[in-house]
Amino acid sequence: MSTPDPSSSVPAVAVPRPGVVPSRRWLLWLTALALLTRLVWVLVVHPPGNYVFSDMNMYVKRATDLAVHGPRSGVRDLAWQAFGTHYLLAGVFKIFGPGAPYRAAAVVWGLLGAAAVPLTYLLACRVLPTARLAAIAGVLALVWYPNLSTTGFFLSETPFLCAQLLSAYWLVRVVQEGKMAWAAGVASALCFMLRPQSALFFVLVFGLWLVNVRGLPWVRLRQLVGVGLPLIAALAFSVWRYHSHTGRWDGIAENANMNLTAGRCHNIVTQAFKKKADLDRSARANNTNDGRRVSLPSYRTLQVTFPPGHPLALNPAMEGETIRFVGYIGDPWIHRDLRRECYRRTGLIGQLQYSVVNLLLQWFISRQWPDNAKNRQYFLPPSEVFRYGFQIFVLVPSLLGVGLGLARLRRTPATAVLALCLFNSMLLAAVFFGDVRLRTPYDPYAIILALLAVHWLLTRWRARRAQRA
Template sequence: MTDASTSVAGPGARGRWAAGDWDRIAVAAIVLGGCLRAVWILVIHPPARFVYSDMLGYVQRAAELAAGEPLSPIDAFFPPGTHLLLALPVAVFGVAVGIWVATALWFLLSVATVYVSWRAARLLLTPAAAAITAVLCAVWPLFITYGGYFTSETPALAALMTAVWLGVEAIRRDGRAAVVLALCAGIAGGLAAATRPQLLINALILLGVALLSRRASAGAAAGLAAGLFVVLALVVAHNSIASGHLVGLARNGGVNFWFGHCDARSVTTVDAADRRTFAIQHPVPAQAGRTGDILVRGHDIWDEDYFVQVGRACIESDGVEHIPRLGRNVLDMTATTTLWPQSESRDWTRSVVQIANLVYSVLLPVIAIGSLVLVRRHRRGSRIMGGEVFLLANLACVVVVAVLVLGDPRVRTVYDAFGFALLGAILADLLRLDRKPEVADDVSTG
């Protein structure tokens, strides 16, 4: 007869699995995610074979940079992170081979996203919640399919979740290790912002936690700030050289603001010689059949001041009636349209992405409400659940971006890992998969 107090095989005592069991599930999910991505990115849909539209622009700018050609204003219009990353293999191997090396790089970044998302959740939540996070990120069609295009989503998400993982780990550490980890986290956060400028808000949230945490050392906060500053300074220098005067992380913020606050689905700029200089279309109003094909004379597409001024004029003209437009921007972050460029696919990809995005959009209110209930209940029990609060603050940036700039489900995808982590926390708690130990800091550990 076996002693019940010592017989723990597989699931832990009282039916709960041990942390190691959940970690093994997470590792299996990462391997599965790697296999799915290998089939999609390296075989079925390698991004090197789908170079058009935005992807073509990134590759062309990377090739020009690798060839040493002088920068021009268009190099600062889009955030430079993606084409700077592509320029590395192109500079070493040439364009023909370099874009295939970049294809392998996009595969590695997509797989890394699953790993770093799990590691971040493992620090912030329970082992069960972290394992669920890994499973969801591993099989999420949006993360997988975006790896098949040279767009900013894959590198931005990998950099962002790396920053979260290393930043939280730095807050837990002391001494030199904390400084080194924080510096790496700051660099990763800067790379995320260089690829998608709105992710600077998430990097600042992490920095704010380091500054306010009772557990973090001064070195951790200083390392985060230093790493972030160095990368952002380099990006600003690149864009300023390209523009001929001091500018920020990208010059498309003005036209994006205009798209978000005015009735517009496309804009074409024309110079004084009546030559078309640039044309851009916002996929959400285009798919929704909204009107607003605008011709702008005498202003370049990167004229941020002009487009911001026009956007503000739209807000002032609408008055209180602009509030429903902001609500529409928030809805446009969900499933009102299909994500681009998958929306142009003629095979099963479009349908899979549509269904996945619809399911996630329906779950978003449940995730938000469930997370708030979880935080409130745990606080009543005198436990600080800083992990959930931190993740919820990062997920809330979706609404901030929609209200301040524009709504687009493509923009939202870089925040989906936070939603999956919170969903994992809700499921782990609801199903009592494991218990989180009491902690005494504002960024908790599992």
């Protein structure tokens, strides 16, 4: 048997180590406290079964329909929202049975919310330079009330928070070590099924790899297939499912049509009617509560916060807070015509102003919904404390962290993954609309990037002091 020539062998690639090694003690304590706080929240303090109204009611309604009847072709209402959340709820209802008090589903939401805490710590260990900073990130994730609060509602935020943290953590491991590609792909597919708009993040991560293709020799075809195939399968299933309910191949969830129209026209309420006589009757009575109706609390906040003429005031392109039309509320051809008219009326400058206002809603203006609805006297005050705390302590450092991550995308591509995730949330808010509730699943990345920026600033300040000494 011949011996291979050592000179002809490919040299081993040195894979960089992660930032710090996680402390098992910290991980255990964070996990235990997260489980305790989240389960007490969903079973005692804020059971989500007691808050089934508005969006929560629609998720529960569709989940119950699926649990009882199974998937049914031609039921257009099931294509209104992205299916991940109500499929997850339907699975729980199918096993344990639907109906109040939804305790089994509440436990699932509590477990998903709890998992976000140790995942934030593990992700921080991968990108932050010191164990102390990673521990701070874990503690902040544990006490971060906005994400604790959404655990008490049957909304997409809690499962998306968990799925996206899993996706980001395993994508970082792929970037750092070339490992866990299939796990990253499955988590990313779940993320996409919960919120299809996350697709842009995965496109940006692929672009990150293209930029770093020579600097990441451990990320090759096998890793790309592992991440990409589950995402492609999720996309294919999502499009097929949409077609089975609507008969069309032009989307994944029909509420995207309405959301984009609202973001580009700045109307508070959208109303759809089956007959023109019903529309005319609603218009004469100025009734914004009839027909098939959807409203956006963020834009109502604009209306009541800023007077007419203020740069941030609600300025609807159609000159009224309500857009009414005859048809189904998700008809894409109707919404395309509406947006075309809004573009004509506002022009490019007006649309850019809308985007700025949308982004500021996410950061400064809107309050966390549904905390400001039922039992707001108990649950809104702590939400407001954290809203202002985010603005004062997290926002600016996190934006600096995004800048650092993107500026160092060749040197530290793992940090760039987090920066792209947060950048994606800002871009989506600008195009559609911003809201504290929609922002909160991205808060762990903001916290980690803010800590990274603070460390960078302190390091530079100490270096300058040392030079002067």
